[in-house]
Structures are given as C-alpha cells and as structure tokens.
Amino acid sequence: MTEYTADWYPDPGGKHELRYHDGAQWTDHVSDHGRQASDPLTDAGAVPSTGMSAEKIQRQVADKAGVQPATQGGGTMFTEPVLVVNQKAKILELNTEYAVYDQHGTQIGAIRQVGQSALKKVARFVSSLDQFMTHSLQLVDNNGAVQLTVTRPAKFAKSKVHVSDAAGNQIGSILQKNMIGKIRFSLEGPQGEIGSLNGENWRAWNFNLQDAQGNEVARITKTWEGLAKTMFTTADNYVLQIHRPLEEPLRSLVVASAVSVDLALKQDSRGLG
Numbered sequence: 001m002t003e004y005t006a007d008w009y010p011d012p013g014g015k016h017e018l019r020y021h022d023g024a025q026w027t028d029h030v031s032d033h034g035r036q037a038s039d040p041l042t043d044a045g046a047v048p049s050t051g052m053s054a055e056k057i058q059r060q061v062a063d064k065a066g067v068q069p070a071t072q073g074g075g076t077m078f079t080e081p082v083l084v085v086n087q088k089a090k091i092l093e094l095n096t097e098y099a100v101y102d103q104h105g106t107q108i109g110a111i112r113q114v115g116q117s118a119l120k121k122v123a124r125f126v127s128s129l130d131q132f133m134t135h136s137l138q139l140v141d142n143n144g145a146v147q148l149t150v151t152r153p154a155k156f157a158k159s160k161v162h163v164s165d166a167a168g169n170q171i172g173s174i175l176q177k178n179m180i181g182k183i184r185f186s187l188e189g190p191q192g193e194i195g196s197l198n199g200e201n202w203r204a205w206n207f208n209l210q211d212a213q214g215n216e217v218a219r220i221t222k223t224w225e226g227l228a229k230t231m232f233t234t235a236d237n238y239v240l241q242i243h244r245p246l247e248e249p250l251r252s253l254v255v256a257s258a259v260s261v262d263l264a265l266k267q268d269s270r271g272l273g
Contacts, residue, residue: 009168010114010138010146013041017115017136017149018168032115033134047110047144048097050086054105057084061103064223065239070103077109077139077147077255083240085111085258096137098259109141111259114149137259150256152263159264163249163256171249174260185264187253194250197257207261209254211246218242218254220261236262 004021011019011030016039020029028038061067061084073080082103087096098111115136139148149164158176165171173188174197182202187195193212197220200206209218223237240258245251 010149012144012146014046014112014114014138014144015039047140047142048088048099048112049107049110050088050099052086057101057105060084060223060237061239065221067239067241073102075108076141078251080108081242083258085240086237107142109139111137111139114138135263137263148252148256150260150263161260161264163253172253174253174257176264187250189249195253209257211250217244217246220258
C-alpha cells in the first residue's frame with residue numbers, strides 16, 4: 001500500500017490533474033493546470049479498454065509493425081519489450097483514451113486524459129482551438145494506479161511535453177526541435193539531453209529513439225487503421241519496440257514518447273498524427 005505525506009498527487013480518480021492527500025486520506029481538493037476546485041473522489045477511476053482481441057493485437061505487432069516476437073517481459077509498461085498503444089475509437093473525440101497491451105494481446109495498462117474542462121471540450125468539438133490549450137494524460141496500470149503523467153503546456157509553435165512520476169515529480173521533458181522536415185524531439189533529463197525521438201518520414205508516422213550516444217534503443221511504428229476508420233474516427237495505434245533494458249529516466253521518457261508523439265503533433269493536424 002502506498003504511503004502518502006500531505007501533498008498534491010495525480011488524481012487517482014482520473015478526472016482531474018491533481019488531488020490533495022492530507023496524509024490520512026484523499027480530500028475533495030483538486031487542481032487542474034493550476035486552478036483549484038472541490039470535487040469528491042467517487043471511484044478509483046475507470047481504466048479505458050478498446051476491447052480488441054489478442055489475435056488482432058498479435059497481428060498488429062507482427063504484420064503491421066513487422067516486429068518479431070521478443071522475450072517475455074515482466075508484465076508492466078516498464079518491463080515489457082513491446083508495448084501496443086491503441087486509441088479508443090470515437091466518432092467525436094472529446095476525451096482521449098488509449099489501452100496499452102503487451103505483444104501477446106494482454107492489456108497491461110491504459111492512458112486517460114485528465115483535467116478536461118467543459119469549455120475545453122466545447123472548443124474541441126466546434127474548433128481546433130484546443131491545440132493551443134494545456135493537455136494532460138495519465139498512464140495507469142490495470143488497477144487505475146497512476147504510473148506517469150504526461151503534460152503538454154499550451155503552445156503556439158513547437159511542442160514541449162513534461163513527464164512526471166507516480167508522485168507527480170517531473171522526471172524529464174520531450175521537446176520539439178523543428179517544424180519543417182522530419183520532426184525531431186530531444187529527450188531531456190534533469191542534467192540535460194539524454195536521447196532523441198526522430199521522425200523517419202515527413203508525415204511523422206514512424207520514429208526511432210536514440211540514447212545520448214546516438215544508438216537506437218527503441219522504435220515507434222504507427223499501424224494503419226484502415227480507410228474507413230481513418231475517415232470516420234480519430235483513433236491512432238502505435239507499436240513501441242524497446243530493444244534493450246534502459247535506465248531511468250530514459251525508460252520512462254521512451255514509454256511516454258509513444259503517446260507524446262500523438263499529444264504533441266495530432267492537435268495541430270490529423271495529417272501529422
């Protein structure tokens with residue numbers, strides 16, 4: 001059981017960005033992008049799922065991403081060598097949700113958007129203005145426990161994404177370096193750049209991830225959704241292949257990158273995502 005001291009933590013209910021724990025219990029005090037409010041914690045937070053079969057996930061890994069079977073991992077987002085990140089398909093996407101699977105099709109976690117105000121949902125529905133607003137996603141395990149929080153502050157040009165641990169402490173950032181040509185991001189730890197995320201084509205569908213020495217440590221492959229799904233929904237699916245065990249915070253930044261690409265670029269134009 002997690003021990004908490006009195007402080008702000010990622011909201012375990014998945015509704016808000018932060019919730020205050022008084023050292024004994026969760027309180028009604030919540031915060032979204034610096035704005036405090038009061039909202040009771042009514043449940044542990046739903047864990048999104050796409051309902052995809054194991055066979056479909058396995059085909060996505062082998063046939064669409066071309067990833068060969070890898071050694072069995074430890075069953076978490078931080079110990080599996082292959083992660084399949086599939087967005088929940090919606091005709092109207094007002095709240096972003098993903099399911100995270102291992103290479104065999106077993107769901108091991110999820111990603112849920114938090115801190116979405118009613119105004120932001122309206123802006124998302126009627127316009128593209130939400131691209132200039134702050135967005136936060138929680139990476140959770142199958143019990144809904146927060147593992148990482150990924151936040152993209154409001155922007156006007158290049159994106160930056162901040163990554164925080166389960167306690168809400170920032171451990172690194174993913175910073176967009178250019179807007180023309182093949183998109184590149186730097187992976188920044190507390191002491192500076194520790195790696196990079198590099199687009200392999202101008203549409204920014206596939207990426208390689210490198211460490212500070214330029215060695216490839218992982219790959220992100222966007223898997224084709226099918227024409228009908230592309231036309232009528234906003235779902236994006238990715239396969240993240242991690243080539244070898246990685247030290248922190250690089251491992252967390254690599255895991256966060258699988259959704260950060262979508263968070264950083266998709267808000268601008270569907271053609272980039």
